[in-house]
Amino acid sequence: MLSVSILYELRVTIITIIIISIIFLKTVVEHNYEKFFLIQSLKKLSIVSIITLLLQSFWLLPFLLAKGTSSSVVELANRSIFYSFVRLHNALTIHHPFWTSQKPVAFVHNSIPIIYSLIPILIISTLILYNQKKLTNKAHSWVSVWIIISLIGILLTKQNHAPFAGLYEFLYEHLPGFSLYRESTKFFLFTLLGYSALIVIGYDYWSKMISSRAKFKNFLLILVSVIYLVIPLTNIIPIFNGDFETMFTPRIKSNDYSLIEKKLNEDQFFYRTLWVPKDSRWTPDNNLHPKVSLTNVVNEDWSKYLDDPFSDTLFSKISNMMSKESLFESLIKGGSIKYVFVPIQDTANDDDFFIHYGGDEVHEIRNWYIKKLKEMKFLKEIDLGLEDVVAFENTSFSNYLDISNNIVNLDSRIISIPN
Template sequence: MRAANDYPYYYLEAAKDLLDIPRAWSERGNSGLGEFKLNTLWAWPQNIFVGFLSNLGIKFNLILLIIIIFIVALAFFSIYKLLKYFKINKHGCLAGSLFYIFNTYIILLVDGGQIGIALAYAILPLVYLVSIKSFNGNSIDRIKAGILVGILGYFDFRFIYLFLLLVLAKLVYDFIFGSRNFKQIIVSFIVWGAVGLLMHFYWLLAFIEVRDLGLSASYLSSSQLKGFSFAGLKHAILFYQPHWYQNIFGQVAPVNRFFLIVPALAFFVPALTVNRKKLFWILVSLLSIIFIKGTNPPLGFLYTFAFETIPGFSLFRDPTKFFVLLAISYSVLIGFTFSKLNRKFLILIFIYLIFLLRPVYLGEMTGILGAYRNGHTYGEVQAKFEESGRVMWIPTRHPLGFSSPKNPVVELNDLVGRRPFAVGVVGKYETSNFLREADYMGDLLDISGIKYVVYPFPDERREKLGSDDLAYYHYFSKQLERQKWVSRKVNNYPINIFEVNTNPGKFFIAQNSIAVIGNDRIYSEFAESEFDLKNNALIFLEEHPGVGLPSGVPVYSNPNSQFDFTKLPQDRFIFPSDELKRDPDASGWWKREASDFIWMRDFLHEKYLLDNQDFTYGGGYAISEGSNELLFSSEKLSQGTLFLRALESNSGGFIEIYAGGSLIGRTNTLTTDDNTITQKITGFGQIEDSIYEYRDSAFRWHEIGELGANSIIIKTQGELNIINAFVVVSKNEIVKVALSRENVNQNIQELLSQVKTEASIDILSESPTHYKLRLSGLKKPSMLVFAENYDARWLLNGEKSYKVYSLLNGFYVNKDGDYDLYYTPQRYVDMGSVVAGLVILFLSIRTYNRLGYKRSLNQ
């Protein structure tokens, strides 16, 4: 059995399921709770290929072998054709081609399971060659180039950007040397773009309509570049992939001095006999070297500048993608070098490459090209998953881990980023401890449809395990087995599998619904009581404001709350954190996002002995430690009364707001509240349980004063001040945002229900993006919960959902009958698929007829 982290083993049922139309939403892969898939839907043709062969009865190991052979053959053919175009002799073409298919970058792509990138790497030289030749060709040449650009996008859409960079570099270079063939170039770009984009119209139309790829804000932030800049200058020059050869993300290998010959072969002869062709590829290689090292010195600022200013460059938060351009340029330059050397040197380069890549044939690789310990065991345990339900892997799914449409995979590392699971984490190092420490975890696993929890022994090839690590693994396994939510252990070491007590399935009905103004400590109410979480749908209004509520849903509020801004739309809120960086600037202010909840909570614990579990209205934290001043401007700061949401704690002080040089308001953030929050970390072995106590803190709204400017100055004093949001309201709105005690309940026990619904749900038909349901036995208006990740684009009979439990989709229903649940972006994917299919059919017929016409002329 062969697999890798980025290309896990497909068991038969999961592999057959890949033969499907493109889906905007899917549970496949490691997305068992469902996920918006538009950002990877360009790779749908790859899934179709695997699914088609699997439905023919071909096993996954053989399919994988076919793909790898195809990658090697395509890469060799592609680069050989390019080298031949430059009139490099046969020995030079062979030497350059050998380097292109036998180097650390492409081998780690294949070993790590990055098959799409490997395919794009393989075809890119051919796409470049056919495209630049089409500048002086006819319409059919341009169409063929456009088709290849589209295929390149099927492998990895980001490589179209790399292709365009290479072509534009060529055009700028030729322009400097006098080429002025603008008309042909413009026509070629139009044809490539039209053909390539129409071939991808099956997902591009949906993107145009929904304006969302499902990427987090952090994905496009330049603050993460340093963490992804693994390669140094030496790695780039020596063409030494920084993770060679163990391929462990983040573990940078020292440069091997034997790779010094690679740049020597590339630059020695071309530098001595430089001409126009050689100079271009020397310049491309130098530019690639600068980009490969990312933000590392020297000239690291150039990558940050390009990332922040050049449109589309933010696709490359991982700079090692530029190894592709360096591979092409080095291959061309090595080809030129060996054109001047004796053919005997060709044998030496082959032996040299084999020597450099010895970890491959010595069995030291850790992915597809290596062998897994206990590999056969993973194939055997699939029989242990007898019942339907999601399977949670700790911490991530093993590459050989079982998955099927009946038992989709969720990963603990993904769940820990979801709010209801994150609040159960104690500290920030042992993030899996929420399974042990959160006393309501059984309820969360239940509503999430998780039936099995799998805790495999770590891969010793990729992790150095000491005696403490081994002891922790076995103790944590025993601790899991003792949890109340475990019904039985169905498999032992080395793949511990635990079955969860209950599992309501993909749909269930919560007869009772509660809207909460405040934090989610309410979960603890379900731990030691007879209340069942799945019978009580919780909507947290301060998580995202302006959601509205169905009539009749009671509201619970913390007794200390004075204002209710949850009815205002999201765009009325002003978040100072949007204008700050993650590290303190000259003003002394810095920020964290709502997604940094675990980090932020641990920061408060460790530095200030404070605890906080409040929501942030969808914004972040603007943090000031000590006396600081911040100039803040926003178009939303307008005429009206200014309200501020800030943290009140024992470490606070006060916040002053100035506008136009005058003080408009001052608020106190220092409290003497001595309420304590207790947390426990369970010990193991000789280590006893650890009990921690923290002072409680809370975000509260403060009325500041009248505002009439778009710019304010924020001054703070005290150990710690944190601002979440501003809101400006008119005099008429002040009455509306004042919390009315008559409309809320401050005793949660009075709102929770023990009554279980007698209603039933029949699934009449289902696909990943469309379900037809029949409800019967509904006695009162209730919440129909769709147990997949919340997405507002799911509609039930045209009605929107509510985010329940900060995780799932909830639809308020009040009668029996048939219901239609549909994921709306799929409509555009279906329409785009028809267009893309017709375009591909038309291009195929036109190209075939034109080639047939040419053959007739020749005859």
């Protein structure tokens, strides 16, 4: 499982290993550093570690041989810190700031439902029991561990917000490996695990205490259970009443994207398609006709051609690029882009991304993009039988030509050339 976790998400795996290490140290202390227990535990950990390393050797060995200078890894570890929307009350209530109880809305600080205030209250009730030493000896000895794990999660998840606002940045700059965590939401895992244990310990105490008292026993047990279950029940209600969106809501693909895919399949020579401002979830994409998102190339490969490549907003970069027709034409021609498309602003199918790329600055932002493209002389609006997607053809497009030592690729026909 550990090996699979590394393949899926290395950063979460590191957090998992840290949590396991804390629990292991606590277990060692519980056994009074017993030699036999320690040796047996280390043997098992060694076997798991060796198997995991062997399974990951296909990428670890090249990385180590390159002395950790792999460009992709270096780029990942040297990114600047991403602004955090997670504040202290988000960290305390383990509520992601992008979550609306129906669907995630990125880059918006959504309000926290009042019901989530129950979470820290339940945790505090466990801490009160711990302080008054009303828990069983075993539960009491483990509470401090879960408190530490929870506090680590809270302190790191809130990132650059008070208290200790500078802690995250300090760790990011000075603690080796911490720069992999550009933003802090992965540290919710600490808090989730710590809270889960503390809530269970608290519930176990209250249920046992109520069971030992005959008066109103059943009623009180139900009441306590409802209090502890109200939050998870609140989370799943939108699934049953139809308010829950994303994967629980059926989406309908516009026929426009099917027509575009049919057109691309008919062309048997290489070219790219450019999607302005970005590609839709339905955008056709294949090796012969790969899709290109304007937001991606403007933010990466084409950024060096901008007047202000370090502009604060992506929309300002796009606007800057589209205001330079000759440069825009050269980049599109050099990128072997034959067609330029403006996708549908599809709010009904949760495929409206225009708000993130100028929608909060320009009224009817999609029409703004269409107008800008229509003003460019090298682009010709074409009729592909589409209802909503707007299509343009690059009139300066020329077929792909590539020369190497042994072959010439001309008009997609590979001709062998003898040495």
